[in-house]
Amino acid sequence: MSETVVTVVGGGLAGSEATWQLLNRGVRVRLFEMRPHRLTPAHRTGYLAELVCSNSLRSKEITTGAGLLKAELHMAGSIVMEAALRAEVPAGSALAVDREVFSRYITDKLQGNPNLEIIREEVKEIPPPPCIIATGPLTSDALSEALKGVLGSEHLYFYDAIAPVVDADSIDYSKVFRASRYGKGGDDYLNCPLNKEEYDRFYQALIEADTVTPRDFEEERVFEGCMPIEVMARRGKDTLRFGPMKPVGLIDPRTGKEPYAVVQLRVENKEATAYNLVGFQTRLRWPEQKRVFRLIPGLERAEFLRYGSMHRNTFINGPRFLNRDLSLKPLDGVYLAGQITGVEGYIESTAMGLVAALSVYMRLMGKEFIPPPPETAHGALLRYVTESPERGFQPSNINFGLLPPLRERIKDKRRKKEALARRALEAWQRYLQEFVYS
Template sequence: MNKVTVIGAGLAGCEAAWQLAERGIAVTLCEMKPVQHSPAHHSDDFAELVCSNSLRSDELTNAAGLLKEELRRLGSLILACADANRVEAGGALAVDREAFAQAVTEKIKQHANIEIVCGEVTEIPEGQVIVASGPLTSDRLFDAIHEKVGGDFLHFFDAAAPIVTAESIDMNCAYEASRYGKGTADYINCAFSKEEYDAFWNALTTAEEAPVHGFEDKMVFEGCMPIEVNARRGYDTMRFGILKPVGLPDPKTGKDPYAVLQLRRDNAQGTLYNLVGCQTHLKFGEQKRVFSMIPALKDAEFVRYGVMHRNTFLDSPRLLDETFALRADPRVRFAGQMTGVEGYIESTASGLIAGLATACALAGKTMPKLDRETAVGALACYISDHSVTKFQPMNVNFGILDPLGYKIKGKREKNMKISERALARIDSLKEEL
């Protein structure tokens, strides 16, 4: 039987291992937990969601929604487990993070073709390998990868938002609603008056940060901007972004507040809520002080504070091809955030492609081309595109997919046509995979 080593049991590693195992290929899945944890991980389960519990929009007029539907049609384990453990979040796919991780772990551990090996991997093994060790790769494996690929890694910083208990939220100062009344009222909205926002902004911009070696604002990936960095960019920056009040009228007044912080359910029971967009690296005591200035959170119980950590990714356009294989040694593939795809579903997509491509290589056949007409193909093309000279992490978006080639009036209508084309392409290819 053919064998493949997969390093890392995060979203990408589990997806890659599953795709291989489902095709009758023996997989050795190496995971350093529970022997060793990274600074951002706490659970012993696989596929632990470190930052948000949301996989973003589930609508086909949104590129994230398209990517998820493509993954579903391609038999993704991660999407199947996410759908089975979803919590209400309007038009988004959010999950009970503990139940989701447990479901993935159980599926992986029960598969007859997957062997789990616990402990730190310190070198790249022989044979077919998929490295999905994540943005917090251990130092010794980092050194082994660096020696293998040569050149320089790129770095950015990532952050997680605090989580509070539902019962500690003061609903006299908050209300349930989804923006523009879309879907069900799945968010708790914490309103600010101008005076309350002034006090919060001043406290946030002067609060003491936890030390992060080498931190600079310019190195923060825009998609995971710490709230205090966002606030320092201007008084109104948050009011046009993460604290935007538009479309969320306060039922007490019938009018939009001056600013609004949204809280999203973090588990199926609805006992925990995360502060949407409030990823931070303030000191824990400062987080308690500053976020408690939000009227609805004045007595909030924080069960997890925000943390900031270093993420590491490859200069993929110079190193990897569209199947995530190392150009200099195609037996080695990479997957996950290390490749420069940013986000849960993007990491999952990279793992799926790496797994499918490895299975094709072992079967002696060419991987069917997933081009820029699909979201999964567009991500693969982006990370392997030589013309990208200043490579930065990328979320899926319609801008990296091929245009339709003809004009359609209306953004939603155009996006839907792109999605319909992509899904037809996926359906035509999936039998070959």
């Protein structure tokens, strides 16, 4: 093994996982973590891999994106999964943890490793390669400035505004119609038409729905340019009809007329297995999104692959700046990991820590990095952050909509998800055997 020391910046979920994976392969690591001397607005302790909010790592069922990703992480010897299983508390089908036991386990296990040096310091400049930057959604200002210097200030984002995404198979196609406004752009959009009565009912539910309260450090004013749908609605009964629900230029072929209002659905992936609700970024609580958005004609039985959200989040335009191995295009040997790559969530960030570590390890071994196949949850996420359209790129959590469709169509939802999960786990097993453990 080479004597090269890899620098990892940020001892959160991704940085801890990356460090662990490198140490396990005999690589020496210098890990910089600014806590406890300098806390982020959300972290409270000096532990590595602190969970900043919920203590749930979401579903354990492999027929969900989160469950599948965790199963893959487990197969790859993830320290985050090891700690989660040690710290598990009862939570039905979810994997919830005692947060202190969880983070302490990871901290103790990493601290004891002779090949690791932990430096409790804020990193203000991009370190020399090889390095992995895993400083998360609350990356410190100084390092954010350094990243801006390389990427350009317009390509480092500080807030995300995510619209919900629904499963294409769950849309009622007898109620929606395909069209682009004024016929420009072909039949790119699915349009859900609302009459006055339907609009009134939807509007009332929307303005009365329960929302998530922004944290102290998430100032409302930054959302002026990209306002939550419910905030816009509260400005007046017709505001949405002149905004994201504008019907002009959209003729419903069944009536030959413009509807009273329209919700447009834009295709989310090449395979057209998922659609997002255009302009519907929202702070509504998840059950409320399901209840209120199912009032839209055509979406009565919509399955939500991803819920909308808006919060403080540092991330880059991955498709523009990241190579397939998570290295930065403009800086050779500098890799990103975790939420900053454009994934969303604890386990997604962990997964991008694992992938970054594998990439760096391959580089040290002088081997070409082979990305995990897109049929796997890891491969699908990696493809999302490196190959999505650059324009309008927003972070994503893992969901089955990111996986390529099955060759044969299975109508039964449960069986379809089982088949997708089986295919993913087999592909992941093969990948680990051929490229990771060989």
